[in-house]
Amino acid sequence: MNINDLISIVKKKLERNFEIENIFIEDKSFLHKNHAGNLPGRFHLKLNINSKELNKFSRIESNKKIYKVLKDELDKYIHSIQILIS
Numbered sequence: 001m002n003i004n005d006l007i008s009i010v011k012k013k014l015e016r017n018f019e020i021e022n023i024f025i026e027d028k029s030f031l032h033k034n035h036a037g038n039l040p041g042r043f044h045l046k047l048n049i050n051s052k053e054l055n056k057f058s059r060i061e062s063n064k065k066i067y068k069v070l071k072d073e074l075d076k077y078i079h080s081i082q083i084l085i086s
Contacts, residue, residue: 003027003043006077010045010070017069022050028082042079049085059085 007025014020026046047066054062063083067074074081 001041001077003029006043006073007045010047010073013069013073014047014049014066018049018051018065019053020049020051024048029079041077043077044080044082045078046082047084049083051085054085 007027011023011025014023024047026048028044028046030044054065057065062085066083070078070081
């Protein structure tokens with residue numbers, strides 16, 4: 001999978017499962033270029049999400065909800081994920 005396809009899938013899944021006013025997803029894979037365990041085809045994503053729905057939960061709860069929705073992508077394609085919710 002390439003990064004553009006992954007970003008598109010992540011965005012669609014999040015928009016389908018949560019009320020999101022705005023979402024911006026960045027590829028930050030270069031930050032993990034020389035890290036142990038960073039494999040080809042695994043990416044680092046930074047999610048900037050503006051969502052009143054997710055903002056109602058604690059940071060831990062909202063992250064758990066996002067992890068659940070993105071479980072397949074986290075297992076197969078995402079090395080690291082950074083989530084910012086406003």
